[in-house]
Amino acid sequence: DAGITQSPRYKITETGRQVTLMCHQTWSHSYMFWYRQDLGHGLRLIYYSAAADITDKGEVPDGYVVSRSKTENFPLTLESATRSQTSVYFCASSDRTEDNQPQHFGDGTRLSIL
């Protein structure tokens, strides 16, 4: 599944700073997703996108902004980082909704906010 890449892999920043996590996929998948992974909570959906220029909130969107100007890219921005946003962030993509297409995940970005 090398077709979906996240950058950076690790990031340390300070509270109040803006930080952007990048996600790029080469499959031309319609759907893209951002999750955060926290101990005891599993993965929680932050935002998702059904196609270019179409985005929608997931379960925990507060404090995050996304955009999808191109099908292959889905950046996630923390406009003013808080310590509660320290987490591991996963990007995923999937093809059309039919046929139980699975989501393909990136390697994750480990974000620490001091």
Next chain:
Amino acid sequence: AQRVTQPEKLLSVFKGAPVELKCNYSYSGSPELFWYVQYSRQRLQLLLRHISRESIKGFTADLNKGETSFHLKKPFAQEEDSAMYYCALKKAGNMLTFGGGTRLMVKP
């Protein structure tokens, strides 16, 4: 509301022992369920999906609508099965609701 519950955060078994990772869900519609696995230092990957009724790496999972469960089973655990396992429920728009995960440790 959709919800996925994995009651065990950690499951520890010996090599060769049977293993069952529990998953319960609540969903008003017809559920579509998946098991994802995350090995150490690797990305999350699909293990199996209920609609395929397949066996992957010796694991099987049967959807029990009466008990709203989708437990993952393997008759003889191997050390390489040690990983984090997530049960997930598909919603509209291909979104997934994940359980909290169960860490499986298989001891030699």
